[in-house]
Amino acid sequence: MIIKNRVMHTPEGMRDLYGKSLQDRRALMKRIHDVFESFGYSDIETPTIEYFDVFSSDIGTTPSNELYKFFDRDGNTLVLRPDFTPSVARAAAMHFADSDFPLRLSYEGSTFVNSAEYQGRLKESRQMGVELIGEDSAEADAEIIALTCRMLLASGLKEFQVSVGEVNFFKALADKSGLDEESTETVRELISNKNFFGVAEVLDGTKAAPEVKEAMQKLPQLFGSAEIFDAAEAFALGKREKSAVARLRRIHEILCGKGLDRYVSFDFGLLSKYNYYTGIIFSAFTYGTGEPVARGGRYDLLLGHFGRENPAVGVGLYIDQLTSSLIRQGIPYGR
């Protein structure tokens, strides 16, 4: 009998997992889940399929053309979830009484992003993460960053850096600059690519005040350990920028107290194309993978989209990126 090749293969970006590599992966995920529990988080499951509106462009998540979309019987657009945070925010807004807050929720499952580029990146990838909903404080931010460090240590990684930024520093400057939405987006991208000569080029033709231009050009270089706070303060023109720096200082103090400061650095040029971030934002980097192994941040307005305003902060860990960096660093991660 001839079996057509097509049905023997998984579609591009999808894969089978079995045997030892699956056992090792399960063991790794168990250790990470233990960290979630030790911080007092309890599991939540949300559906794989959600209405398109949960991930729409006003919420500012994955670009629409990278979502797997289809229709239900009534013609509503549905999507396979590209990330968990909006789903968990929706569920939190829907199901919990005021007295339940602050909520500590953890999740794990597959996410689906139909990225067109040929980059060997999986289209179905496994994520684990937590959301702390109902608390706006440096303590809450620091808790999530500490949890990120703890779970990476539990995975077996020894060398990694969690790079932390604060989007308000840039947002305040962007408001002051009077740039339109499109130029703001261009500048945001240039800053997050550390392309400061590009930033200078774009700003040259605009009417932004010279001190705003100078601060924006400085942003891509404002990264490093705690000593950059003083430099950042020198470019903090208004109250919003000053309080962004103060917040990061406070987070740094708390992390020092926990002995985790050596895993953490700061980067005022760290920005995200996910529009929902409103405060701290961070990425965790390690050797052996071109992309961050975990990403997170504060999203105080997201729950408002689902009818219940509440501050929140969270982190998502990319299990496939993590296992590939553990393998490349020669760190066994099974039992």
Place this chain on the structure above:
Amino acid sequence: MSQKRYLTIALTKGRLAHDTLELFERIGVNTAGAMDKKTRKLIFTNEELGLRFFLAKGPDVPTYVYYGAADIGIVGRDTIIEENKKLYEVLDLGYGKCRMCVCGPASARKYLEGGDQIRVATKYPNIAKDYFYRRKNQTVEIIKLNGSIELAPIVGLAEVIVDIVETGSTLRENGLEVLEEVLDLSARMVVNQVSMKMQNDRITELITRLRNELSKNI
């Protein structure tokens, strides 16, 4: 960082690599014989500074850097835009200056004004698409070629081409001219996101030294 790691630098084969190695020599970095044209070695190591160099084809340089196989890459801005990978673009090296242009015979100029569906041949389909679709709002058919792009309008494969123009002599010899300018180009230094965080001190120091050397010439 317990064990010593190499800082790996991917260079674009050809003139760009030559100019870059010369620049490194000027800031006192011994480039370990990478300039020797006769050698068949693929990778060159400077043990004392913990640096490694290798040569790659232009479009592959962003790929090596994106995956972290190289920490740093030296590559033209055209390639960075065309490949569109998430990289830190930290330094304009100033050399390798040229322009990305729409070129063709003078008689093709009329096609760029009207709404005719024309064919555009190029090695840079993403840049060409972005220019015609987003900046000019003109629907065109893009044909990807891998070299000797100037041939396309001569033999009638396409009405115009989008290509790099340095002096314009190849164009003139073939009866073509620059019709519109798309982008200014030069050599850039790109850095892997992870390397920038994990080896910040070494990379920042290298960038600062290169920047100081470059500013001497202006």
